Amino acid sequence: MQAALSFYGTAVGKKMVVAVTGLFLFLFLLIHMLGNLQLFAGPEALNHYAAFLHSKPVLVWGFRVLVAGAFALHILATLQLFLQNLGARPVPYRVKRTVEIDYSSRTMIWSGPLVLLFLLYHLLHLTVGSVHPDFSAGDVYRNVVTAFSLWPVAAVYIGANLLLGFHLKHGLWSWFQTLGLAHPRYNRWRNCFAWLLALLLATGNIAMPVAVLAGWVD
Amino acid sequence: MKLTLHIWRQRDRGDRGRFVTYRLDDVSPHMSFLEMLDVLNEQLVGRGEEPVAFDHDCREGICGACGVVINGLPHGGFPGTTTCQLHMRHFQDGDEITVEPWRSKAFPVIKDLVVDxxxxxxxxxxxxxxxxxxxxxxxxxxxxxxxxxxxxxxxxxxxxxxxxxxxxxxxxxxxxxxxxxxxxxxxxxxxxxxxxxxxxxxxxxxxxxxxxxxxxxxxxxxxxxxxxxxxxxxxxxxxxxxxxxxxxxxxxxxxxxx
CATH class of the missing domain: 1.10.1060.10 (Alpha-helical ferredoxin)
Known part of the structure; x- marks a missing residue:
């Protein structure tokens, strides 16, 4: 316990907690996306998949608890690091230029909370159904299609997943760096890996509202 | 070359500090950045003003004593270059240059551009x-x-x-x-x-x-x-x-x- 506390007490330790929980959340997102892509296989496939998940409450709830725990740790450690950074430069520069920072690394601290807000909306929208105009438990296919037929809803989903893509692009690259997985032979692949997986996840998720809007799925 | 310098001046740790603007008329492009500050300081001393304090030692890029933020980039932002090895030929006649100390809670300003x-x-x-x-x-x-x-x-x-x-x-x-x-x-x-x-x-x-x-x-x-x-x-x-x-x-x- 003492060792765990002194590990977590350092910025490096907190970063590692953010990295490990972040990777776990990414794996969840990947499974979530692959399951949902059954939208393209028709109402029976998607509804059958949903019914299968709901027939295994231990699995579903166990997974939900793990994901919620990972979220809590990911956010808590990030918040603590953010506060540490805020205090590290009390007098700002009058002129400050940057050389290497890219869009996704600069916006991590905003893309995170925005994606979290979206997540709350998403849970109320398609899991609980309380902000869905015409929700019927069990008919996941119909819920998704009627939801995305409204363009503002589809736009929110598309925007949130673009943000998530940027968040993941920096997060997946950082995962290697933070956990010390760096070697000149493999380093150039880390960026490709991060781009590829971030793009894969964002494209897969965005494909669903786009397909409904375009009328390919109804 | 003529330069306009905006330099952070701070009397001591307790002072709030402020930017002061100086004009230099006769800067040689062969000077290093620190030599340019030396010229400024000679003029300030000649006018009976307090010279600008800055850290420096070897002036050949190996000791790590010098270092100021120049136009928003530490050491001026030239690859592999310390402030003492930065030469004025990288600047244009008429440039405005903002010079600030390292900013960090862990590096309190001792005086002007010198941090602890x-x-x-x-x-x-x-x-x-x-x-x-x-x-x-x-x-x-x-x-x-x-x-x-x-x-x-x-x-x-x-x-x-x-x-x-x-x-x-x-x-x-x-x-x-x-x-x-x-x-x-x-x-x-x-x-x-x-x-x-x-x-x-x-x-x-x-x-x-x-x-x-x-x-x-x-x-x-x-x-x-x-x-x-x-x-x-x-x-x-x-x-x-x-x-x-x-x-x-x-x-x-x-x-x-x-």
């Missing part, structure tokens, strides 16, 4: 050493080590502790400095006995000094006048993780009674 960087010394003291017997120097070839590791250790050992990494980091983190110090000893055979303790102690010392945390922006390696790579930060993280996971666990070399 002893926080870095305290990190080094926490583990930046090896324990050897005193006496005459040991025979150099008695401890074999791989050439690649020695080269890598030298890359890390190039760190002059100027603090540009902290100044450049949007979070004010000192990870690149600490990583370089941990790595340069951790790569050598003489540094192995204390390797894990070193990683834990130096990372903890960095925390105590009030530096920020790394967000993998990579601004530090761009600003480093010795072009030290953030690969050393990954190496530090690796050492720290291993040291934390295994700390105090490897006991029980003897059979225990049940």
């Amino acid at each position: 960087r002893s926080a870095l010394d305290r990190i080094a003291q926490a583990g930046g050493f090896i324990s050897v017997r005193t006496g005459s120097a040991p025979e150099a070839n008695s401890v074999p080590g791989p050439k690649e590791a020695a080269d890598l250790a030298m890359d890390a050992a190039e760190c002059i502790g100027c603090g540009a990494c902290v100044a450049a980091c949007p979070n004010g983190a000192a990870m690149l400095f600490t990583a370089a110090k941990i790595s340069h000893l951790g790569l050598l055979p003489q540094g192995q006995p204390e390797r894990e303790r070193r990683a834990r102690n130096m990372v903890s010392a960095m925390q105590r000094e009030g530096f920020g945390a790394c967000t993998n922006y990579r601004e530090c390696e761009a600003a480093c006048p010795k072009r030290i790579s953030i690969n050393f930060i990954a190496r530090m993280n690796r050492d720290f993780l291993k040291a934390s996971l295994l700390h105090g666990r490897e006991r029980g070399g003897k059979r225990q009674a049940r």
